[in-house]
Each structure stands twice: as structure tokens, then as C-alpha cells.
Amino acid sequence: MQVNSRSAVQMFYRSVYNNTHGLLKKRMRELVPVKQALLRDVRKRYGAKEVCKVTVDQAIGGMRNVFGLFYDASLLDAKTGITMRDYNIPELQEYLQKAENGHEPLPEALFWLLCTGDFPSEQEFADVQQEWKQRGQLDSETQKFILSLPKAAHPMTMLSQTLLFLQKDSQFQQVYDQGKVSKPQYWEYFYEDAMDLLAKIPRVAALIYRHKYKNGEIISADDNLDWAGNYAHMLGYNKFEVRECLRGYLSIHADHEGGNVSAHTTHLVGSALADPYLSYSAGVNGLAGPLHGLANQEVLKWLLEMREELGENISNEKIQDYVLTTIREGKVIPGYGHAVLRYTDPRFIHQKDFAARHIKDDPLVDLVRQCYHVIPPVLKTIGKIQNPWPNVDAHSGVLLYHYGMREFQYYTVVFAVSRALGCMANLIWSRAFGLPIERPGSITMRWIEEKFGENQNIK
Structure with missing residues (x-):
């Protein structure tokens, strides 16, 4: 369905909201009062307990290891890495649905x-998939906006600006401005905006790619494909391996607890009741910062520079010398180390295993392994x-490059x-919890x- 007017879009979404809701929203309505009661009980029993102490060094040094956020969808452990609703990366790979x-x-x-804490049934999975296909259409006004950038x-x-442009269709903003929503209902309208945003963001991102890099030659969506597979298709990559690469990439990067810049920014802006479009546009701006979202590019550049300087068939000894030279120059080794993790990032292992299954005889991939x-x-x-140890960025850019x-x-x-997946799930629950x-x-x-x-007053 290609929708060409804003009024038609709004009528369609009102129909979706009033009549179908979807299985996920139905399940959320069952869960919200249960989880609200659990949180009230947690606060009653533990509200006065101390979570952590904060030093001056921590206050000045980026609040590292300061636990001051409530973010229920995922948790990052220094030893085991990220868990999403208490499931680690290998478990997610094993139990979540896969393409044929x-x-x-x-x-x-x-x-x-991320929204429910449960793995979906086949019917529930298919319902979310179908709902995103219905909600994902971009009207001509939005397409013209992107192509005019x-x-x-x-x-x-471009992505941040387009999210702000889409804010014109925010259901939460409309009902809030009209005074037609009360606090217990906030989450329902955040949910509607979040589902619309998630349905549209692959199409928006693909259109940006084709506009900026491919002379505006647009590839229409293929609704026979899944969310990630369709994204790969609209970018112009139709090999099954590429679709699989993006399916894995989009899943393992979806959330990384609440303290990273993009998740925290989205949560912070949303706490002011800025709707999901405004909130995630802010999160995207944070993700664009070189110290957050650009790390995989830095890894790739460093590896390419190493190959250019040292040539092919680089020995272990030459890599060791190159690493030490990089450090002596006052630089870090991109893709190695992490603010929280103290072992190899399980997301790196996931991508390394993907490369072992699908990629043979690629000198750059071989260099990552070495x-x-x-x-x-x-x-x-x-x-x-x-x-x-390596983090996820040590491999992700090399896969896209390959x-x-x-x-x-x-x-x-x-x-x-x-990252929109995790940020949207958290925004919905933040409003449901009334944070x-x-x-x-x-x-x-x-x-x-x-x-x-020394001159402090002694009380």
C-alpha cells in the first residue's frame, strides 16, 4: 500500500489503533499492570537501599560505574556481556525466530x-512482522523531504532530520496537545509512535542511502521479506548472506543497557515527555559522535592502513610492532577494550562465527581473526x-565492507x-512505569x- 497524503496516513493509523491493536499491544496491556505492581513492591521493599557510592573522580570522569539509571530491558555485565531480558547473545541466536x-x-x-520478556510464538512473531509492514509505508511528502536533503x-x-520531520504524525503529541490523554495512558500512545518509527526506519535509512550514494535510484520495498531482509533489499544488497549479516547485526546491536550515549539520551529526552520521534532523533545525534557510533569505522580504517603499510601476509611479529607503535603515538587500538566489559565481547564472537560460516579467503576478515x-x-x-579483548566494533565494519x-x-x-529497537522498548516501558x-x-x-x-567547615 502506497499512501500519498497525510490525511490518509492518519486515517489509516487511527483505524489500526482503534480496531486491531495487534497481539503485542494486547500482551502489553496484560503485562503493564503486573509489572507496575512489581515495581511498586520493589520500591516499597528496597527504595531506601544504597545502590552505589560516587567519588569525585566518577563525577568528573563520565560517571563510570555509577549505577543511577533504571532500565529494565537489558543489562551489561563486565564478564558475560549483554543480556536482553536475561538472555545472552548465544541464547538469542538459538531461541529467536530465523528466516527460512x-x-x-x-x-x-x-x-x-524486549517488550514482554518472553520469546514470541510463531503467531505472535508473524503479527509483529505484518504490523510493521502495514505501518512502514512512507507517504510522498516524507519521500520528497528525504530526496530534498x-x-x-x-x-x-539526514536520519535525525527525517525523524524530526516524521514527528508531525506523532499520536502522543496530538492527544497531549488536545488534552485528551491522562498519565496512565501515556504508554499506549508512546507505543503507537514507537511502532510507527520502527516500521519506517529501515525504509527511511535505505532511502537516505540511495539518495546520497546511488543517485536517488530508489528500490521499492519487498513485503515478502522480513524487516532486516527488506532493509538489505532496499539498500541494494540481495544476496542471502548479506541479508543474514544484517539480520544478525541489527539484532545484536539492538540494546546495550541504559548508560550508553544513544540509549541514555533517548531515555533522558523521553523523560520530559518528548515523543519517540523527538527522543530518538536526539539519541541518533549522540550515536553520531565519534566516541560512540563511529568506532567500527575507525577499526576498518586502522586495518586498511595496516595492510597498506605492511602489505599482504602480515606476520604476527609485524602486527605486534604495529600495535606498539600505535600506542607509543598516544593512540588507542580501535575495537579493543570497553568501558564496562572485561572479557571478549560476545557480540564479537557472534560476528566471528558468522564470518567463519560464510566468508572464505577475504584478507581483511583473515586479518581480524589474526x-x-x-x-x-x-x-x-x-x-x-x-x-x-575485542569488542563488537572490531568486526562489524569489516563485515559490511566485505x-x-x-x-x-x-x-x-x-x-x-x-539501536532503535532497544530505545523504543525502553521508552514504552518508561511511560508504562510512570518514570x-x-x-x-x-x-x-x-x-x-x-x-x-582543608578549609571545609566541620559540623
Whole structure:
């Protein structure tokens, strides 16, 4: 269905909201009062308990290891890595639905899990898949907006701007402005906006790619495909392996607890009752920062520079010397280490295993495997490095590069399509839980001196 007017779009969505709701919303309506009661009980029993102490170093140093956020969908453990609703990456791969003859988890199934805590039945999975296909149509007004964006703009800028453009259709904003919604209903309208955003974001992202890099030659959606497979198709990649790569990529990057920049920003802005479009546009802007979403590009550039300098068939000894030279120059080894993890990122292992199944005789992929064995022992000899092991970025960009996506700036857009899954699930539950606006305190250098300095007042 191609919708060509805004009024027709709104009529269609009102029909969806008033008549069908979908199995996921039905399940959410069952879960919300149960989870609300559980949270009230948790606060009653543990509300006065201390979660952690905060040092001045932590306050100044990015709040590392400060546990001050409630984010129920996922948890990051320093040893075991990310779990989504208490399931780790191998378990997600095993239990979530897959494409026919595929091995990678499908994001539609993961979103059901993130929202409900349960793996979906085949009927429930198919219902989410069909609902996203219905909601995913882009009207002509939105298409014209994307195609009018200057091609010189960064693709993440284009994505952020388009999310803001789509905000005109926010159901939450409309009912809030009209005074027709009360606090217990907020989550239902956040849900509607989140489902619309998730349904549309692969099509938006693909249209941005074709506009910026492929002379505006648009590829129509194929609704016979799943959410991730259709994204690959609209980008212009139709091999089964590429679709499988994106299915896995979009699933394992979907959430990484609430403290990372994109998730925290989305949560923070949403806590002010900014609708999902406004909130995730802000999260996307954070993801565009070089210290967050650009890491896989940095890895790829570093590996390509290594090959250019050292040639083919690089020995382990040459890699060791190259690593030490990089560190002596005051640089980090991109893709190695993590703010939280202290062991190899399970998402890296997932991608390494994917490459072992599907990719043979690719010098760059082989170099990633070689670095995995060579680099950690070198980094272990440097005392200040707490985690010498690879994270997900050590492999993800190389996979996209292998399958022909050479537009490095676009890699973060793929990341943003994935991260929308976790951010939207959290926004829905934040409103369902009735979480307040986020407002931590801050301190100044004078405050620190007065509180802890030699001349502090003794009470």
C-alpha cells in the first residue's frame, strides 16, 4: 500500500489503533499492570537501599560505574556481556525466530522479547512482522523531504532530520496537545509512535542511502521479506548472506543497557515527555559522535592502513610492532577494550562465527581473526589497559565492507536502525512505569573544595 497524503496516513493509523491493536499491544496491556505492581513492591521493599557510592573522580570522569539509571530491558555485565531480558547473545541466536534456511535471529522477534520478556510464538512473531509492514509505508511528502536533503549532509544528519520531520504524525503529541490523554495512558500512545518509527526506519535509512550514494535510484520495498531482509533489499544488497549479516547485526546491536550515549539520551529526552520521534532523533545525534557510533569505522580504517603499510601476509611479529607503535603515538587500538566489559565481547564472537560460516579467503576478515589472537597478549603487557579483548566494533565494519558497503559514514546509520529497537522498548516501558523526568544534580570545583578541602567547615 502506497499512501500519498497525510490525511490518509492518519486515517489509516487511527483505524489500526482503534480496531486491531495487534497481539503485542494486547500482551502489553496484560503485562503493564503486573509489572507496575512489581515495581511498586520493589520500591516499597528496597527504595531506601544504597545502590552505589560516587567519588569525585566518577563525577568528573563520565560517571563510570555509577549505577543511577533504571532500565529494565537489558543489562551489561563486565564478564558475560549483554543480556536482553536475561538472555545472552548465544541464547538469542538459538531461541529467536530465523528466516527460512537462516541462522541469524530476526529483529521482529527480538522486539517482542524486549517488550514482554518472553520469546514470541510463531503467531505472535508473524503479527509483529505484518504490523510493521502495514505501518512502514512512507507517504510522498516524507519521500520528497528525504530526496530534498543536501547530499553533502552526513547520513546521520539526514536520519535525525527525517525523524524530526516524521514527528508531525506523532499520536502522543496530538492527544497531549488536545488534552485528551491522562498519565496512565501515556504508554499506549508512546507505543503507537514507537511502532510507527520502527516500521519506517529501515525504509527511511535505505532511502537516505540511495539518495546520497546511488543517485536517488530508489528500490521499492519487498513485503515478502522480513524487516532486516527488506532493509538489505532496499539498500541494494540481495544476496542471502548479506541479508543474514544484517539480520544478525541489527539484532545484536539492538540494546546495550541504559548508560550508553544513544540509549541514555533517548531515555533522558523521553523523560520530559518528548515523543519517540523527538527522543530518538536526539539519541541518533549522540550515536553520531565519534566516541560512540563511529568506532567500527575507525577499526576498518586502522586495518586498511595496516595492510597498506605492511602489505599482504602480515606476520604476527609485524602486527605486534604495529600495535606498539600505535600506542607509543598516544593512540588507542580501535575495537579493543570497553568501558564496562572485561572479557571478549560476545557480540564479537557472534560476528566471528558468522564470518567463519560464510566468508572464505577475504584478507581483511583473515586479518581480524589474526588480530584477535595477536593483539590481546600485547595489550596485557601494558598495565593501564584493563580490557585487552575485542569488542563488537572490531568486526562489524569489516563485515559490511566485505559485502560491498564502502560508504563508511553510512555504517552508523545501520547501527541507528538497530539501536532503535532497544530505545523504543525502553521508552514504552518508561511511560508504562510512570518514570519521572530525569534530573540528577551537578557539582562545581568550588563545591568540591568546600566539601573536601582543608578549609571545609566541620559540623
